[in-house]
Amino acid sequence: MQILQVGVLGGSGFTGLELLRCLRGHPGVRVVFATARQPDAVGTRRFPGPWCTSEESLAYSVDWVFSCLPHGESARWVTAWADRGVRVIDLSGDFRFPTPELYTAWYGIPHPCPERLAEAVLVLPEWNAEAARDRRIMANPGCYPTAVWLAVLPAVRRGLVDTRMIIIDAKSGVTGAGRPPTERTHFVNVQENFTVYSAGRRHRHVGEIEYYLETWTRTPSRILFTAGLLPVRRGLMVTVYAALRGGATARTVWSCLVEAYAGRPFVRVRPLGEVPTLHDVVGTNRCDVGVVEADEAGWVVLVAALDNLLKGAGGQAVQTMNLWMGWDETLGLPVEGGDA
Amino acid sequence: MQILQVGVLGGSGFTGLELLRCLRGHPGVRVVFATARQPDAVGTRRFPGPWCTSEESLAYSVDWVFSCLPHGESARWVTAWADRGVRVIDLSGDFRFPTPELYTAWYGIPHPCPERLAEAVLVLPEWNAEAARDRRIMANPGCYPTAVWLAVLPAVRRGLVDTRMIIIDAKSGVTGAGRPPTERTHFVNVQENFTVYSAGRRHRHVGEIEYYLETWTRTPSRILFTAGLLPVRRGLMVTVYAALRGGATARTVWSCLVEAYAGRPFVRVRPLGEVPTLHDVVGTNRCDVGVVEADEAGWVVLVAALDNLLKGAGGQAVQTMNLWMGWDETLGLPVEGGDA
């Protein structure tokens, strides 16, 4: 097996740390460098080094680069590495939209290098892995979009649900709020609390979810999206409410999901009527999906859960690389997990 | 001030314990007895005694009785006390529905005393306190219906939202799951987890919410309702998604709420666009309500939070008594609370 030389930009945040954990356990990869403003004890435990700045990292020679830098900052280094002929997976939001207008509409800033957007493609491994074939820059989707798309795409593509209004009630653990200490992540403010931090159509992921739902299924789509902060460290759940169309039932939707994900190691469709919990998926790279019947009301409820740092971020990036390389999709990635 | 002599049936569950706490601090009330299969240390700390069985309690003479017994068991004792000319507030589900058919449809068992249903009335203090005037038996609403109704009733009554499909995503703390230890309440299963335990149209509160929404506003109503278990001890939140009607906007809905609850001590409408957290309400008898704009999508998002043991149970029962007695609504009830 060829050993891929890889570098990690922004290795000291929660996403970077988790990505480094996956890469360290990956038999086909050698991590050549990781960057951080200043790597701390946790970082060096995950990756002994060398650690350097993003600037300094350019001196190394690698085959792949993963960027866990913040949006706005990421694009610059992603393109610098792409210019060296290196394949880059960007976990930030910088290359998720195809146009600078969309980027600015949702991120509130001008895109750092609008002329490069055309080189990139957003990859959801279960959906369009092959689109990455000939691209230098691959964008990893956001954690919420990943869960929502995996839950609804099969049914939307088949016209089973009405996309004119899909309601999404999402909840995530505190690692989703980032590693720098803030008032919002102070233990005393999180413990014994639940906080809706974004509702309606304010969250950046609204744009991302709608854009690809429309693009991939050619169906005009509109969503409401609420995101809440759970007093847990890891894990993310989305509950999706959609009106049924054209005689579809919960069972039709469920069968469609079962079929869509047959043979996929990282999406597990639960028996009809059963929904996943965070414990089911935390510590794994899986997204578990459940379908609940509400046929009498003409709607269906879908519940998807994943680990926001694995399938929602670092794990999915490794999965994307595995597929691109033609390797076993699960290399370096936990399929079974956690519980207590 | 007249001192009311009261008794508490089922005083050793979470609801009973919290009710006893409120009653102990209430200047107009003396607790004459509490019942429990066997009162434990926590119970006797809340209420020194006498503790007895429900059977034995009938030997006491009181003015009011509160029942925190489980549904199915409660009705028998509620009617026994009503027959003695005592006013009874039933916190169980036994007297929430007006017909035995509805009761059986949602609780799955025959009603223990169907002929007595006509004597009872369900009281939501902010909505129909006067309906209790001449009734012996008052039913306290469920915790979820309380939050949902307080959030949506004003707008529904004014025809601002479409009741043909209202989506409700609800979350509650573990005290909502009861005091007897079960696998579901084991610390190891709850900590670092979030569990959807009822979705679609399965939860008993679906029937309760729809029935009174229709009855009180004469508007056919249908909901989807998901309930999840949060890894917290107390607190409940509902996020309600409703389509706007007849030119209404989030601001219209918000103004309508502000007006409806002007002067009410236990409902606080947050500034438009702001939503409550559990910390805002835990330890108080308040329900805080927030309105989020999604006008461009033609929908509105409402968020309501309350303490499931206070405004969602024992506190609301005391509030109902206060109003019936013509006392200050807040006697014995915390208006401000908690945080850390």
Place this chain on the structure above:
Amino acid sequence: MQILQVGVLGGSGFTGLELLRCLRGHPGVRVVFATARQPDAVGTRRFPGPWCTSEESLAYSVDWVFSCLPHGESARWVTAWADRGVRVIDLSGDFRFPTPELYTAWYGIPHPCPERLAEAVLVLPEWNAEAARDRRIMANPGCYPTAVWLAVLPAVRRGLVDTRMIIIDAKSGVTGAGRPPTERTHFVNVQENFTVYSAGRRHRHVGEIEYYLETWTRTPSRILFTAGLLPVRRGLMVTVYAALRGGATARTVWSCLVEAYAGRPFVRVRPLGEVPTLHDVVGTNRCDVGVVEADEAGWVVLVAALDNLLKGAGGQAVQTMNLWMGWDETLGLPVEGGDA
């Protein structure tokens, strides 16, 4: 009842907020001002205002001032108010030691106004409340010393335990670590963790505990003291291990505690062999103490628990004021609490 006009310096930290909560519910007190660099939403909910800087506060006229400012900064304002003839309770460490040498030894900085130390007295309400009679400046003890002293002073005074080596294993909730967000208080670092943050003889409270143990009982004392961070918001527990002396047994020690605290509302000695939990005391101003037998080994184990923000800080300050004023010791202070 005379209404005391009081001011609070440093009202926006956890201690200040809790003190403001006690003072607001106190029938003999009116809060005239509170200071904060910038008061936030939580602060204004606890105290509507006026909020000002410590500098600006000097324009107000009050009878008592409480300082919750950090040590090093507190002394300056404490003395400024004492100079105005106002009685001041300092909750910081600035006036706990009688000499600048001791202060510097444990706080690592020169004392801001060494010449004023002689005016102050440290007050443990159950022990030396009368010592405060004629003092302008009263120091509130630290949270750990309060628990340790309440547990061991009666036995030490009576010579029942050997003070040449007392082992103290202490644990506290995250409010003890302060309100500004730090890596140490980040939810992700606290949840599912337990951290010993000070062991041996490094913690500042070692000096405080030993000094007054010696001074008050005229017995040379030496301790080991370990402090750990619990993944809870509030509550503190100390487990104290001491060798028995002169034929004493756990029962002798226990009787001595029972006698010492007879009639004291805020210290509850548990039955011999039973120890308190955090739930027993959080939300109250009590310190509960338990004694465990290990007579065969010639040692005794004492366990004391309190709410670090009440009996360990703001509550004890109010208790001190109550006693000084000749009021009921419990005014404005919760005797019973919490559980779920």
Place this chain on the structure above:
Amino acid sequence: MQILQVGVLGGSGFTGLELLRCLRGHPGVRVVFATARQPDAVGTRRFPGPWCTSEESLAYSVDWVFSCLPHGESARWVTAWADRGVRVIDLSGDFRFPTPELYTAWYGIPHPCPERLAEAVLVLPEWNAEAARDRRIMANPGCYPTAVWLAVLPAVRRGLVDTRMIIIDAKSGVTGAGRPPTERTHFVNVQENFTVYSAGRRHRHVGEIEYYLETWTRTPSRILFTAGLLPVRRGLMVTVYAALRGGATARTVWSCLVEAYAGRPFVRVRPLGEVPTLHDVVGTNRCDVGVVEADEAGWVVLVAALDNLLKGAGGQAVQTMNLWMGWDETLGLPVEGGDA
């Protein structure tokens, strides 16, 4: 590599489940059966089957058996398998003491098969792995004794600390309290709480700790031992306080530990003055040990942390098997872990 055929008795408790996780990932092992009164969903996820009763399991042919049955019940099946010439590791307390008298003194019941005790040996892999050479029955030590011994044995053997009174303050997560739901493990009773559940000399592990401390080092030993329940799922910490002897210092003790564990993969001695947290070890089979200086007081403080289900139970059992088989000690066992 020879593939060992193994069976697991009592596979559905927390310990059994964790053991099954280790065995499943172990390249040298095939799990032939697991027993449970009734295996549940979590169990079958860890081990697909066959599941059977302990009685039925005797029909299988295996090389090794691990027993995670409760004490009192375990001995019977351990001996039944030993009689078949199978090597057995007993994780219960049944074979930890060499005499029935000691067993009865600490477990309060007669030993189920006292005549078989002589066949067994207690194995602490870092200390006496070779003692297991020719034994059929190996007892796994308790979780607390494992942590305590690893922290103090090297210093005790060298006479660096005084064993006449060693103080041990221990804390453990809720998996240590077992999987059946009880009041003690109810989320509402654990969350935001800390409970000392055993203090002085009452805990069964007191006898185990003292007996082997004396036996292995030929030094009369006496301890005080307090055990507390942390609101976390996994992890255990012991803080050990011991008087120094014969001119020893914290540094001497630390050097002695460093030397004792040089080359051992599962004990990590932290730099002098630094102590481990639960996050450092949860998810690993390591026990991390730290030494804190208190030389001026003539004492030393040792802190040891481990994962109670791995190094404290199932992991250590696998480690014992690895050593017996002459395999790499770390096969199937995580050396690095967790954090967020």
